[in-house]
Amino acid sequence: MAQDRLPPMLQRLWGREPVPRRGPRPRLDLHTITTAAVEIADAEGLAGVSMNSVATRVGVAATALYRYIGSKDDLLTLMADAIAPDPPEPAGLPWRDYLALWTRLQRDLVLRHAWVLPITKFAPPLGPRRLLWLDRALAALDGTGLDDGEKINVASTLTGYALTDAAIMDSAGRGFEDMEEAGVGSAADYGELLVELLDPERYPAAAAAVRGGAFRGAEGWVHDDDFRFGLDLLLDGVEQLIARRASGRDVGGQ
Known part of the structure; x- marks a missing residue:
């Protein structure tokens, strides 16, 4: 896929969006926006993340946020990538x-x-x-x-x-x-419940496993x-x- 055919969100994510030569300098960047969204998600869950809630946290109107991110789906993609730290290096390890x-x-x-x-x-x-x-x-x-x-x-x-x-x-x-x-x-309680529920004739293998203590001792x-x-x-x-x-x-x- 040619670079000019990449969706705008991916162009921004990979730093390939053309830099405008004119006009005011953008007030925000993707790092600021995604950091705010991740903070909301960590505190409130994904249900708390919306274009409005993120815009409020970064101090702009929701309409202004759409200059940087096209949709909430784009925002979620950015968030999923943003939380990943650098992976460990494989050198020296089997x-x-x-x-x-x-x-x-x-x-x-x-x-x-x-x-x-x-x-x-x-x-x-x-x-x-x-x-x-x-x-x-x-x-x-x-x-x-x-x-x-x-x-x-x-x-x-x-x-x-x-x-x-x-x-x-x-x-x-x-x-x-x-x-x-x-x-x-607990899992041990679950095992005891299964002993009562499982008919050995219909569930012979599962019944034998739970009666044999498959869940016993599991706190x-x-x-x-x-x-x-x-x-x-x-x-x-x-x-x-x-x-x-x-x-x-x-x-x-x-």
Whole structure:
């Protein structure tokens, strides 16, 4: 896509918007606007973010804000990119150690700004900061024998896992109202409830698992061990894929 065909929002986000030679100097910039929007979202949730609320915080009329940002959707895209810090550098780390750190940091970032979940859940990265994270994940996989498409799929899968785990932890932190009404305050309570609900004839595997103590001793809904378990499963799969590539076996035939 030619630069002049980029949407105005992306031109601004990437610093490619033509600088006007005449006219008054703009009072605001994207950094000021997105910082204000992120502060509102952190304090009030995404529902508190509107063109009016952001304009009020930066001290301009809402109509003036549209000179910089075309719509609230554009603002949300800018916010999702703005919260991303620089990713860690992969130099000196084995690919598996780096991607474990990379995934955990993404999960933790989302937990600090849980309002970003509905924005990024299904959206590919468009901003320079989020795409820098993708770049570093691809760099970490250099020399593994995976092709570029496989590397991108690995990064996408790990990002999806980070977002899913963050969503579960955020929901658990806010509590499940229906669960609380049923007297369920922890995963262990949930297991005891399932013992009463699951008919062993209709749900033989699940009933056996809960009666066997699958949830026993679990005080909270989520644990870091749970996150690491799922992450290791994914990284084990990547490791096996790399091994098959190294052996020359056809991945599609496995």
